[in-house]
Amino acid sequence: MATTKHTLVALVNDKPGVLNRVVSLFRRRGFNIDSIAVGHSEVQHLSRVTIIVNGTTYTVEQVRKQLDKLIDVVKIFDITSEKNTTRELALVKVKATSATRSEILEIADIFRANIVDVASDTLTIEITGDEDKIESMLKLLKTFGIKEIARTGRVAMVRGTLGAPPPEDKPVRSRVKRENA
Amino acid sequence: MKKTGAQILCESLIAEGVDVMFGFPGGVLLPFYDTLPQYPQIRHILVRHEQGAAHAADGYARATGKVGVCMATSGPGATNLVTGIANAYLDSVPMVAITGQVVREQIGKDAFQEIDITGITLPITKHSYVAMDTAHLAKIVHEAFYIARTGRPGPVLIDIPKDVFTDQAELTVPSRVELPGYKIPSQGHPAQLKNAAKLINEAKKPLIIAGRGVIISGASSALREFAEKAQVPVITTLLGIGCFPENHALSYGMAGMHGTGYANKAMESCDLLIAIGMRFDDRVTGKISAFAPHAKIIHIDLDPAEIGKNVPVDIPIVGDVKPVLISLQKLVENNSRISWLRQLDEWRQQHPMLDIKDGDKLLPQRIIREIYEATNGDAIVVTGVGQHQMWAAQHYFFDKPDTFISSGGLGTMGFGLPAAMGAKVGKPDKTVWCIDGDGSIQMTIQELATLVQDDIAVKIAIMNNGYLGMVRQWQDLFYKKNYVATPLSCPDFVKIAEAYCMAGITVTKREEVRPAIDKAMAHEGPFLVNFMVEPEENVYPMVPPGESNVNFLEQPKKEVSAWQRRSTP
Ligand SMILES: Cc1ncc(C[n+]2csc(CCOP(=O)(O)OP(=O)(O)O)c2C)c(N)n1
Ligand SMILES: [Mg+2]
Numbered sequence: 239m240a241t242t243k244h245t246l247v248a249l250v251n252d253k254p255g256v257l258n259r260v261v262s263l264f265r266r267r268g269f270n271i272d273s274i275a276v277g278h279s280e281v282q283h284l285s286r287v288t289i290i291v292n293g294t295t296y297t298v299e300q301v302r303k304q305l306d307k308l309i310d311v312v313k314i315f316d317i318t319s320e321k322n323t324t325r326e327l328a329l330v331k332v333k334a335t336s337a338t339r340s341e342i343l344e345i346a347d348i349f350r351a352n353i354v355d356v357a358s359d360t361l362t363i364e365i366t367g368d369e370d371k372i373e374s375m376l377k378l379l380k381t382f383g384i385k386e387i388a389r390t391g392r393v394a395m396v397r398g399t400l401g402a403p404p405p406e407d408k409p410v411r412s413r414v415k416r417e418n419a
Numbered sequence: 420m421k422k423t424g425a426q427i428l429c430e431s432l433i434a435e436g437v438d439v440m441f442g443f444p445g446g447v448l449l450p451f452y453d454t455l456p457q458y459p460q461i462r463h464i465l466v467r468h469e470q471g472a473a474h475a476a477d478g479y480a481r482a483t484g485k486v487g488v489c490m491a492t493s494g495p496g497a498t499n500l501v502t503g504i505a506n507a508y509l510d511s512v513p514m515v516a517i518t519g520q521v522v523r524e525q526i527g528k529d530a531f532q533e534i535d536i537t538g539i540t541l542p543i544t545k546h547s548y549v550a551m552d553t554a555h556l557a558k559i560v561h562e563a564f565y566i567a568r569t570g571r572p573g574p575v576l577i578d579i580p581k582d583v584f585t586d587q588a589e590l591t592v593p594s595r596v597e598l599p600g601y602k603i604p605s606q607g608h609p610a611q612l613k614n615a616a617k618l619i620n621e622a623k624k625p626l627i628i629a630g631r632g633v634i635i636s637g638a639s640s641a642l643r644e645f646a647e648k649a650q651v652p653v654i655t656t657l658l659g660i661g662c663f664p665e666n667h668a669l670s671y672g673m674a675g676m677h678g679t680g681y682a683n684k685a686m687e688s689c690d691l692l693i694a695i696g697m698r699f700d701d702r703v704t705g706k707i708s709a710f711a712p713h714a715k716i717i718h719i720d721l722d723p724a725e726i727g728k729n730v731p732v733d734i735p736i737v738g739d740v741k742p743v744l745i746s747l748q749k750l751v752e753n754n755s756r757i758s759w760l761r762q763l764d765e766w767r768q769q770h771p772m773l774d775i776k777d778g779d780k781l782l783p784q785r786i787i788r789e790i791y792e793a794t795n796g797d798a799i800v801v802t803g804v805g806q807h808q809m810w811a812a813q814h815y816f817f818d819k820p821d822t823f824i825s826s827g828g829l830g831t832m833g834f835g836l837p838a839a840m841g842a843k844v845g846k847p848d849k850t851v852w853c854i855d856g857d858g859s860i861q862m863t864i865q866e867l868a869t870l871v872q873d874d875i876a877v878k879i880a881i882m883n884n885g886y887l888g889m890v891r892q893w894q895d896l897f898y899k900k901n902y903v904a905t906p907l908s909c910p911d912f913v914k915i916a917e918a919y920c921m922a923g924i925t926v927t928k929r930e931e932v933r934p935a936i937d938k939a940m941a942h943e944g945p946f947l948v949n950f951m952v953e954p955e956e957n958v959y960p961m962v963p964p965g966e967s968n969v970n971f972l973e974q975p976k977k978e979v980s981a982w983q984r985r986s987t988p
Contacts, residue, residue, distance in 0.1 A: 309600050
């Protein structure tokens, strides 16, 4: 079965050990988490976790159901098939000489990135965007020599006013087709 | 008035209806044990190894349907509970395990007997708590019991640092639980119920396979009414045994690796499989690609994560089994299905699992039947893991739920004796037989001392074949009889019993079997019968691992003769 990238969004209790519970369900199945980002949500005492994993639809759905069973997971949705906005922030420290500095600044400008630190031989650039945008900029900066990259991991949100439907409202339906029915 | 954490724990346990707990003390639990005598409502049973405490709580929970409670000290005490917690987790048994922890200030410093027990048990508990504040203890205990017994039951662990027991706080009795992340599905989706009823009404060869979920839900009579109205034959999983009376005309026994030939043939040829409160374990399905190849599948289960996990299903019904079956019963039509049932009866004639070899040999199958007859089928039977477990499942006939208690998901050798102890404590008026293996019982044999000290009248039947028999059977059938690491030299079990100040008897001949059983049951306290059984007897039928369920091996026909089961009214 082909693996695809899945975006899961969970609201979890903001308590010690909760992230451990969430992550261990992926570990057990040998998933490598592509990206995970945690922060406060609009609800007090609830954190929002955005997890991006590669897996077959079947296994990701299994993990989603298991996650949904955790007492500390209040809501979880797979928003892969919804229209959503995904963003990530990266800090990139690039080698910069007097000869290359202006060219780097130009690239940052094209990507609407900010210069957050200038040193004698480096520039630190802050960029926000989806994965493609960040990757494209990194590709251009590579030629100058990248000294350090820090990325936050992706956060995602469904577009429109409604947001993701709570899982209870989805009809309970098996997503796997029976081969010989 | 303020109370200590130890008092709050005791009062919270009492508020949850706890009247017995199985435990073993240690340094960090001293404040708790110091307080316990203030609460004579709680009977504490001192086990000899913490694994025994967890299994006893497990057996107690399965026999009574209540939450079993076990307790252990920090470090080695807590790790000794792990197997028992895992066992309860895999078989969905309601349990609260309480562990002591080092004082708060020492946590994370590798203090003496400090271990991260909530970390260790993370994947084998339904939920867990570290009680870091005495003021939160009552709420935590209340939530733990609620989580353990509701929905799909399971073990919940509470880790309590020593100084939380001694700190004082106001005891505020929690009135309700607020767990927004805890979802319990209930009735089943009405549209799916309708679809299911339609499939059932149209099916020519429907079959019910029922699991432990039926027992947990208390749905035995709902299942019976449903099956009778629609005239659908019923088979069970190992842990489903007892959820449907095995003497019922529609009962076709257990399915799977050591299931009846006719149950497995029925799964192979049915056109609709109604799976109720079971999870398509590989021991039941056999080779998955050959499983129920002609059937549409309706899966009724409380746990949405079980739907479509191992076998794709056509109609999933997520809900509590009992209300779902009651609704379905109203929706299905009366039916007769004479030719399908006739077909099953024909298979039953052709593959008579009940027949066993004639002769003078001391066969475990026959011993189990004699125990069945001696107890009028009314005992609680608890087993170890191995051949004797399968023979107990096959040759004792269970007509009521909560009477066959066995380690299914984890297959834990050593479960039998402590679990039987817990069952007897929970159901003191019932005869409890522990049918154990010579290998299995040696893993937790020290609990004989507990039986004696607390006068728990478990009757023990050891099927002493001098082997780790089930493993030997695989070596026999699939490894050219290369019996490596399976022959056992056993102690004289009767002498062992006597050393524990307990009565026992050894049986070597066929004609001594029934008198020994009668003697055990007439004896007032615990009693051990050491049956020196035929060493190289195999369990049949058997589906070889990885094979399709219909390719089961059978006892060679010429070796067997018919045995008529006495029917219990
Ligand atoms: C704790 C544990 N260790 C190992 C096994 C693997 N195992 C399954 S059955 C069995 C043999 C059991 O022997 P015995 O208790 O004598 O029962 P018998 O099969 O002889 O009836 C073994 C070793 C297990 N199930 N549990
Ligand atoms: Mg043995």
